[in-house]
Amino acid sequence: MLPYINIPFEYAGSLTGASVDELKLIFSFLLSYPLAGLLKRIPDAKPYQKNLFIIAVSLFYLVGLFDLWAGVRTIFISSCSAYIIASYVDGPFMPWIGFVFLMGHMSINHIYRQFANTPDKVDITGAQMVLVMKLTGFCWNVYDGRLRQEDLADFQKERALLHLPSLLDFAGYVLFFPSLFAGPSFDFVDYRRWIETTMFEVPPGTDPKSAPRTRKQRKIPRSGTPATMKAVVGLIWIFLFLKFSAWYNTDLVIGNEYMKYGFLRRIWILEMLGFSTRLKYYGVWYLTEGACILTGLGYKGIDPKSGRVQWSRLENVNPWGIETAQNTRAYLENWNKNTNNWLRNYMYLRVTPKGKKPGFRASLATFATSAFWHGFYPGYYLSFVLAAFLQTVAKNFRRHVRPFFLTPDGQDPTKYKIYYDVLSYLVTQAAFCFTTAPFVLLSLPSSLLVWSRVYFYTVIGTAASMVFFASPAKQWLIKQLNTRRSRTAKMDQHQEQQAQQQQQQQQPRQPLSRESTIEEPIMGGGLPSDPGKEFDDVVQEIKEEVEARRQRGLSVSVPTGHDMKHAIEHKLGRKL
DSSP states (O other): OOTTTTHHHHHHHHHHOOOHHHHHHHHHHHHHHHHHHHHHTSOTTOHHHHHHHHHHHHHIIIIIITOOHHHHHHHHHHHHHHHHHHHHOOSTTHHHHHHHHHHHHHHHHHHHHHHHTOTTSOOSHHHHHHHHHHHHHHHHHHHHHTSOGGGSOHHHHHHOOSSOOOHHHHHHHHTOGGGTTTOOOOOHHHHHHHHTTGGGOOOTTOOTTTSOOOOTTOOSOOOHHHHHHHHHHHHHHHHHHHHHHHHSOHHHHHSGGGGGSOHHHHHHHHHHHHHHHHHHHHHHHHHHHHHHHHHTTTOOOBOTTTOOBOOOTTOOOOHHHHHTOSSHHHHHHTSSHHHHHHHIIIIITTSSOTTSOOOHHHHHHHHHHHHHHHOSOHHHHHHHHHHHHHHHHHHHHHHHTGGGGBOTTSSSBOTTHHHHHHHHHHHHHHHHHHHTHHHHHOSHHHHHHHHHHTTTHHHHHHHHHHHHHHSHHHHHHHHHHHHHHHHHHHHHHHHHHHHHHHHHHHSOOOOOOGGGOOOOOSGGGTSOSOHHHHHHHHHHHHHHHHHHHHHTTOOOOOOOHHHHHHHHHHHHTSOO
């Protein structure tokens, strides 16, 4: 660490109450902006200079600012091991070997940090969490590059690496300083396109007026304005965090003062505790994303509708989407987006056999990966387990209750939909402030204490909802919805017949040709437009399965009438 570098941060800490390391971390985020401006001005024709500049800045952050010599060693071991595994290990187990090693290496630091119990200190675990996402994705991308193109999905084709990058490019990717400590994470193909400037090529036929503006001979578009906006908003989030965290913090909810308030007030305090915690993440992620935008890496092309340049490639959070979420899916998909993408693309879909739909095994593997990636505090696991049950309950309500507040065809809201929206918003926010409290409190005793102080209301509500949807009530709801759709469909069909009769009376009758028919769903969209074709597909699938079993030498039994009926109903999606 550079001598005397802590002096200004110690003085600022005495004024704000923040720790020295927290202030240095914010300083590194802000310092990344002018350094990103310098990086952007390195000639596009000299990518090696950009890589060297990136490496030098990251080493300054790690050693000169935080004295993280052990962190440099950690990054070196993880990145070199991932590169060696991708280089010399062949076969389908290569990315899994890399995944196990990287997660295991990170787990050691998680355990060390948990026993050290110094939350105000910046260590290497945050940077290592980002690095694990990048390196596990890198191993999968190298593996995809060794497969036949016809065996890959579009996402895999786009990110597959046919050749290993040079060590200098790889080091620049690993140590990309604007996202070193807190993300956002991204794949190597994005880094390569950025450093080679192919990311900024304008598609053929683009209106020159819509092309992004550049300066001089530089290919990277001007990004000062969107980056500055991210920085300003990020600082506002940080300022709000400092204010709100002084009012709503963990000491309040685990102290005796908390029980002097009424039940609803305690829920409100729990909500504000979660909000003040989210403010910190909003600020950090906005600041780091803004620095990435300034380098040009956040470029996402031109919006075909508005013709404006998009800078949302590395967007990690949508605060408005979270704070106004009316269901669990909207809440979760707007939070930590890049981690969600990593879990989906490199775990959820990877454990699913080719040609199969992701099922319980994929969900369980994704849940376990997310939990271990975060660490080993008991609070994480309380939050994850309860959130999984919340998603199941929310899905049932959306499928079997929400349609009552829509028109029978499900296209338009009824006049009562506003009441459903308000209630679902309040329930979602109240449920998540309870669910995420252990994520903030971390320890098991503190988490259970706070939950008990609000009478485990989300646990009880979730359990009651699951019992409800496991009872005959669920089938009753489905029956009522089907009756509602059928009644409306019959009315629509009767009106359509009357309209056709009037049209036939007014116009001369013409022969019906195949080209003049319009296939539309009948029964309000509840049935397929061509039931005959659906039935043929069922029969064809059965034939293919029988033939496949015979080729494998397995015995083939003739299905009973009940089995056949069940298979056809499953394919058609309705009861016969």
